Amino acid sequence: MTTGRARPWLATAMALGALAIGYRSRIRPWMYTWGATRAECAEKLPGDELVDPGRPHTTRAVTVDAGPEDVWPWLAQIGEDRGGFYSYSRLERAVGADIHNAEVIHPEWQDLTVGDTVWLARRGGERGRQVVAAVEPKSHLVLMTPADYDRVQRGEPAGGSWSFHLRPEGGLTRLLARGNGGYTGNAVYDIAHFVMERKMLLGIQHRAER
Template sequence: MEFYRGRVRPWMYTWGARDEEIAAALPGDELVDPHTPTSTRAVTIDAPVEAVWPWLAQIGEDRGGFYSYSLLERAFRADVHNAGAVHPEWQDVHVGDTVWLARRYGDEARQVVAAVKPKSHLVLVSPDDFERLQRGEKAAGTWSFHLHRESGWTRLLVRGSGGAMGHAAFDIPHFVMEQKMMRGIRRRAQQLRSDDTAAFARSLGAQRAMAPNMA
């Protein structure tokens, strides 16, 4: 247990993140007590923010899924179908919207959008916490996603605060699913960028092929 607390848990809580990212104040932090246990994980995505945000905007069991391990998602009896394309009808996200984790379990498996700014961040809380926030109280926990530009690249940060954090029975499976989700978003965003680049190259090639005939 000491090895887990001293080595494994700190590694899971900061997977992929830089020291300055771990220490950074992010949107949504103000919604919880400052002493709440926190994890900050990160990946670099070889694509601009505009290619990453659509995948975040459409997360949810009844929408684009969570881009994680389908077998494990189904083991938890979640009806998740991880999207391989951006769906325009799922792109409008507003405070108060529901993001389902697993509808069959009711409110215990539902998140509510507490804050959102397109191409910047998405902050989720439990239904009970959303009600607390409406009363001017602090939330017990948050789950938030943040996009930071780095030249033509993007840093995706995922911060978890409070809730069931600190319990191995939650921390380990959550880490396994979340890091796969982050890598799933990265793969999709980079593929989208690659497809766009290929389409542009084909269009440019067609224009050049036509140029002699137009002279």
């Protein structure tokens, strides 16, 4: 028999359970596919082949009223020590990243090659940087941790990647961001990454259209 003292705990447990079910069934799927079509979510994108196929992934997208040639320069210069990430820079600086989002294209930051470093936060050392695993101007940019990049060089699958893809549609561009593996599936990471990445996509959209 349930005692009166136990009932508040039972109610709390039921509420938490309902919240967890709602998050998994509605909120997480919406975050994982924000702005993307079903076809885009299911599509194999450049860089996917480098990652363990059993890992979960996210696909988010925006339509940019500009051609890939106008979107790519903003994407090519991302990085803490370069053009930033066009997201919530105050939040990024609050956790120790020295982010200053660029409002213009910098020609000196346009050359990216495989093996280059893109810093998320220098203070994080190896954990604060990504390595360019694949790049094709006006098409795609694939990033991963140094450890995963080393695995790929040895012919082993990476545990995760973060990639961006440009798809021309007439005079417009579909800008896709895909997250493969890594911390995907961890609720705290998923929510924080969604908030920042969504703002990043909108930030690139705004700058390219302007």
